[in-house]
Amino acid sequence: MSHRDDEETIQAVLDGTIRRAAFLDFEERLRREPELRRLYRSYARLDHTLLEKFEHAPAASPARRAAARPRLLVPLAAAAAIALAATLATVKLGPDTRASVEFGPESRGQVIQPNGGEDGFLSEGSIVRIDHGSAAVTLPGGTRALIEGPGSLEYRSRHWIHLDGGRTWIATAGDDHQLACTSAAFRVVSTGRAGGEFGIIASPGRRHELHVLRGRIDFTLRHGDAATHTLAAGHAAIWSKSRLSTVPSPTSFASFFPKQVTVFAERFDDPGRTALAGKSPDHGAGPWRVERGQPAIEDGLLDTSGSERTTAFAPLSGPPLDDSNHVILLTIETDNPETSNFHSDGWAGVSLYAGEQERIFVGDPNGPARGWALHPVGSEARHACPLLEGKNVVTLRYDYRSGLAELYEGDTTTGPSLASEWIDPGLTFDRIRIANGSRVDAAIDAGLDPAVAGDDPGARERGDIALREVRVRVLSTADSARPPRP
Numbered sequence: 001m002s003h004r005d006d007e008e009t010i011q012a013v014l015d016g017t018i019r020r021a022a023f024l025d026f027e028e029r030l031r032r033e034p035e036l037r038r039l040y041r042s043y044a045r046l047d048h049t050l051l052e053k054f055e056h057a058p059a060a061s062p063a064r065r066a067a068a069r070p071r072l073l074v075p076l077a078a079a080a081a082i083a084l085a086a087t088l089a090t091v092k093l094g095p096d097t098r099a100s101v102e103f104g105p106e107s108r109g110q111v112i113q114p115n116g117g118e119d120g121f122l123s124e125g126s127i128v129r130i131d132h133g134s135a136a137v138t139l140p141g142g143t144r145a146l147i148e149g150p151g152s153l154e155y156r157s158r159h160w161i162h163l164d165g166g167r168t169w170i171a172t173a174g175d176d177h178q179l180a181c182t183s184a185a186f187r188v189v190s191t192g193r194a195g196g197e198f199g200i201i202a203s204p205g206r207r208h209e210l211h212v213l214r215g216r217i218d219f220t221l222r223h224g225d226a227a228t229h230t231l232a233a234g235h236a237a238i239w240s241k242s243r244l245s246t247v248p249s250p251t252s253f254a255s256f257f258p259k260q261v262t263v264f265a266e267r268f269d270d271p272g273r274t275a276l277a278g279k280s281p282d283h284g285a286g287p288w289r290v291e292r293g294q295p296a297i298e299d300g301l302l303d304t305s306g307s308e309r310t311t312a313f314a315p316l317s318g319p320p321l322d323d324s325n326h327v328i329l330l331t332i333e334t335d336n337p338e339t340s341n342f343h344s345d346g347w348a349g350v351s352l353y354a355g356e357q358e359r360i361f362v363g364d365p366n367g368p369a370r371g372w373a374l375h376p377v378g379s380e381a382r383h384a385c386p387l388l389e390g391k392n393v394v395t396l397r398y399d400y401r402s403g404l405a406e407l408y409e410g411d412t413t414t415g416p417s418l419a420s421e422w423i424d425p426g427l428t429f430d431r432i433r434i435a436n437g438s439r440v441d442a443a444i445d446a447g448l449d450p451a452v453a454g455d456d457p458g459a460r461e462r463g464d465i466a467l468r469e470v471r472v473r474v475l476s477t478a479d480s481a482r483p484p485r486p
Contacts, residue, residue: 006036010043024141028159098123099155100138104257106329106413106475107133109149122155130166134257142173146255151202163202169253171197185239186210188219199253207240211249252324258475263318264432267469268302276302276312285317301335304348304436305464311435319476321428326400327475328429331411332362334392335466345458348436348465352429359427360405362396364463366439374407376423385418401425432472436463
């Protein structure tokens, strides 16, 4: 571009008449070209001087100022050695170099700011790390990204982001905005007035996927051939075992934060001695079905203490777990363990069922240990922690995609987990169960000889748990959960 063209571009910047696309290109050139920066500084200083002169002169009307500036700027442009006045250029361009970031519900992550930064914003070099959940990033040019963990996104510049693991949806802005997105396998470039939309699933050291959702995407491989490949909407590129393949793409990506959908809720605050059998839950598909015992609600609790064995089921409704609605949360509130008969040598708790099979148990496990447990069926019980004084709420989080089950203290999953187990991915749950039993009962249920439970006095003692509330939620990104457009 000629010197004269640069002068006209700078004039348009200072007058505020430059088009956005041209301004973004100009801003990028300022980063790369020292000579252009020097020219801009001289114009900015001169513009500042002229504004001070004419805006404060008594005889200078707005019309006179408007007429005076264009005549004076070009003849004086040769004075290019004048120093920049008090970070004037930074004030004009600084805000456009930052990206914004926001974490979604039930998310755990952090922003790493190597050069310092402001909460809610990313400077160049900032990294968004997601342990689980999601984070939304909006770049200065209007490009939007939503990353689901575990993974991380590094903001390298307004035209470049790098993904190190995770599942990420990206929609580039129109108006000829260009974005480069890199991962360990791909370098993706999206351009065009209509913008582009694509998703990347990055599994470090394993399989990488690039899915084009709208428009056409150019990409190259970070390792292997240097050819540029073009991928159209509805197709995906798979990089696995050092081989590239192209396949149809039925995979969907979340483009907004999930909404919490309650699929079951029961607070045991009914009048005294309300029978659980046949009772409709506060929120759910159908009534409780009792298979053992005669459980009843009293004093705001469903208490399994005593010698009677209890088993009760209720169906789960709402959006089933799938690749989009992939997280289920089970929150259990009990009476204060310090004031109730919470523990015995038996077991008592809440389970999630898939068909006729119990898949996850949360509660007081078999044996003398005192504490909550997360117990996938077929796996040794893991004691999360000793019962903490005054703490009586735990939440189970299960990820349909990965099969990771985690137990948290409290009714959210944003803090550190107490225990975790890898179980089968892809499970869907259709029933919830409240039950208690003894070690002998557990052996019989498993088809074993009761003698394996031992013959000490505690072997036949049944467990206690006093429930105040049980609630099940799904984090849903289905179309019905999409927030209304502003």
